[in-house]
Amino acid sequence: xxxxxxxxxxxxxxxxxxxxxxxxxxxxxxxxxxxxxxxxxxxxxxxxxxxxxxxxxxxxxxxxxxxxxxxxxxxxxxxxxxxxxxxxxxxxxxxxxxxxxxxxxxxxxxxxxxxxxxxxxxxxxxxxxxxxxxxxxxxxxxxxxxxxxxxxxxxxxxxxxxxxxxxxxxxxxxxxxxxxxxxxxxxxxxxxxxxxxxxxxxxxxxxxxxxxxxxxxxxxxxxxxxxxxxxxxxxxxxxxxxxxxxxxxxxxxxxxxxxxxxxxxxxxxxxxxxxxxxxxxxxxxxxxxxx
Amino acid sequence: xxxxxxxxxxxxxxxxxxxxxxxxxxxxxxxxxxxxxxxxxxxxxxxxxxxxxxxxxxxxxxxxxxxxxxxxxxxxxxxxxxxxxxxxxxxxxxxxxxxxxxxxxxxxxxxxxxxxxxxxxxxxxxxxxxxxxxxxxxxxxxxxxxxxxxxxxxxxxxxxxxxxxxxxxxxxxxxxxxxxxxxxxxxxxxxxxxxxxxxxxxxxxxxxxxxxxxxxxxxxxxxxxxxxxxxxxxxxxxxxxxxxxxxxxxxxxxxxxxxxxxxxxxxxxxxxxxxxxxxxxxxxxxxxxxxxxxxxxxxxxxxxxxxxxxxxxxxxxxxxxxxxxxxxxxxxxxxxxxxxxxxxxxxxxxxxxxxxxxxxxxxxxxxxxxxxxxxxxxxxxxxxxxxxxxxxxxxxxxxxxxxxxxxxxxxxxxxxxxxxxxxxxxxxxx
Numbered sequence: 001x002x003x004x005x006x007x008x009x010x011x012x013x014x015x016x017x018x019x020x021x022x023x024x025x026x027x028x029x030x031x032x033x034x035x036x037x038x039x040x041x042x043x044x045x046x047x048x049x050x051x052x053x054x055x056x057x058x059x060x061x062x063x064x065x066x067x068x069x070x071x072x073x074x075x076x077x078x079x080x081x082x083x084x085x086x087x088x089x090x091x092x093x094x095x096x097x098x099x100x101x102x103x104x105x106x107x108x109x110x111x112x113x114x115x116x117x118x119x120x121x122x123x124x125x126x127x128x129x130x131x132x133x134x135x136x137x138x139x140x141x142x143x144x145x146x147x148x149x150x151x152x153x154x155x156x157x158x159x160x161x162x163x164x165x166x167x168x169x170x171x172x173x174x175x176x177x178x179x180x181x182x183x184x185x186x187x188x189x190x191x192x193x194x195x196x197x198x199x200x201x202x203x204x205x206x207x208x209x210x211x212x213x214x215x216x217x218x219x220x221x222x223x224x225x226x227x228x229x230x231x232x233x234x235x236x237x238x239x240x241x242x243x244x245x246x247x248x249x250x251x252x253x254x255x256x257x258x259x260x261x262x263x264x265x266x267x268x269x270x271x272x273x274x275x276x277x278x279x280x281x282x283x284x285x286x287x288x289x290x291x
Numbered sequence: 292x293x294x295x296x297x298x299x300x301x302x303x304x305x306x307x308x309x310x311x312x313x314x315x316x317x318x319x320x321x322x323x324x325x326x327x328x329x330x331x332x333x334x335x336x337x338x339x340x341x342x343x344x345x346x347x348x349x350x351x352x353x354x355x356x357x358x359x360x361x362x363x364x365x366x367x368x369x370x371x372x373x374x375x376x377x378x379x380x381x382x383x384x385x386x387x388x389x390x391x392x393x394x395x396x397x398x399x400x401x402x403x404x405x406x407x408x409x410x411x412x413x414x415x416x417x418x419x420x421x422x423x424x425x426x427x428x429x430x431x432x433x434x435x436x437x438x439x440x441x442x443x444x445x446x447x448x449x450x451x452x453x454x455x456x457x458x459x460x461x462x463x464x465x466x467x468x469x470x471x472x473x474x475x476x477x478x479x480x481x482x483x484x485x486x487x488x489x490x491x492x493x494x495x496x497x498x499x500x501x502x503x504x505x506x507x508x509x510x511x512x513x514x515x516x517x518x519x520x521x522x523x524x525x526x527x528x529x530x531x532x533x534x535x536x537x538x539x540x541x542x543x544x545x546x547x548x549x550x551x552x553x554x555x556x557x558x559x560x561x562x563x564x565x566x567x568x569x570x571x572x573x574x575x576x577x578x579x580x581x582x583x584x585x586x587x588x589x590x591x592x593x594x595x596x597x598x599x600x601x602x603x604x605x606x607x608x609x610x611x612x613x614x615x616x617x618x619x620x621x622x623x624x625x626x627x628x629x630x631x632x633x634x635x636x637x638x639x640x641x642x643x644x645x646x647x648x649x650x651x652x653x654x655x656x657x658x659x660x661x662x663x664x665x666x667x668x669x670x671x672x673x674x675x676x677x678x679x680x681x682x683x684x685x686x687x688x689x690x691x692x693x694x695x696x697x698x699x700x701x702x703x704x705x706x707x708x709x710x711x712x713x714x715x716x717x718x719x720x721x
Contacts, residue, residue, distance in 0.1 A: 039382050146484035149550040239550040
């Protein structure tokens, strides 16, 4: 009993912090979504679920939701696959200095602010004088492509940029996870004649379960919330809203059209979407055992 | 010892917290004016602009010389943050400024909230009688006005031309709409997605809607019936079809101005590359070409009259920059005194010239000093009476939807009437 009191007492500050800076804003956002809200207005009218009702007939919202799910689905899948492979390759390097060198190289884009990297990549994707088009023309004779001005190319272009900018974190996390797997398992597998691929699928991957679960969850959440590259690379939502995602649509609705109640309703949908996907992912990745 | 160290740390932390209170906002630029302890001190908020801020300081200095009992402090913020700072300060009811130099379109959001003080009636009568129609539109709400205009924001009527290119091609500047389109058609060149020269680049966030609205108005058409949008009418369809054909068939420009992620607008491309022959844009771009890009007016580029599509010289304009007084200001009288001093037609002209603005005041616009200082404004001064207030709505919403409609028609070959019907229903949905 005394112990419990002490625990509650010690945890109280952090709970207060969470309540003030996380729970209250979320509750506030949820409350605002039921109003025709303008912060400057003395009286904001309660409109119930009207904002949520509008969502289903809002074509831009539906397009933004689709774009968000496509972006998160493809980018996270590719991210996890690429980072697992690269982390495995790095961990196989025999020299620790080489391993550190490659980790640093891959991590470098994560250090740069996303907004600045996006501006640089905007230059790389430029139709005229862009490095990517110049290389395509020089090496393959392909005519210049308007990467960011053609609806069908915008999302792939942003996905490629995001992968470049974001794989460093997960490589570090997977590398750390792989380094933590006892070598006994690999030695035993080698005695049984297992090759590199079998060792990866039967030892590394299962024993990396908790790390994979954590990394997938964090990557999904962070990708749902990505905003900077969409604002920079998909100008004004991109052609035919091909680069309009929920975060950008929330920003535009709240601060350009100043419809904060509606923007909050979209934010609530995004919140619920992230929660559902995270719960499903956590269920699927439940790890029953450890080492 | 530990206790002493803890005490020192606690005091240091408390001191650091206190120093944060009341400190000027980071990222802000304050004038030196009004630093001495005066009877009444009022604050002016504006955004950071290398031409505008010195002009504001001069206005403040002149005002203080004429009113020694009032001091004015200017605080300026980066443009990107300015609107949200304005909104937050008005919301708090205690912080913020006494006087704001704000974009007229924002007043639409603020007027109905009671955040701004209504302009005194006698003063407003003077302003109205000396102002062009579009410049006060956004400040009015239910018979009252909540701001005073400083400029006539005009995005139609002037054409930036690539002077060296015209010389190289051996052609004269256009004087009629057909002439302009023919020059553009003849001289545009592209290679797939890459444009070497855009003859007439009207595809931009501001330029496209203003070009279209002027085409409608100058043809004797309308785009609003009362407070409802009605683009889907014969004139609306015909003019939109023309604009679409200029891109899809004649290829005098492409959609880059609306879709390409490069933050370079068509007028900036004209200043910095040889990719543009003619770009319609407001006169404020001229000073950017001269002061930011270091170009020589008359040699590197010129600003000429843009022909009208139809027989009438009419165009749409939204309310530009103006001044408003915070309803929570404790110094209303001093604040209005300052605003009235600033907007005096003879005095505001100097400010307009320093900022490269077209005056909102008819007296100032017809003062010969204006054209002496900015001769390139001549084509615009002649058409200011044809300006029509764009309408009391969020213009960003219109621009956004016109952009989407135009791209949809060009890329997906959606029939114009069908697309405009959709545009009407979207714009009227509120």
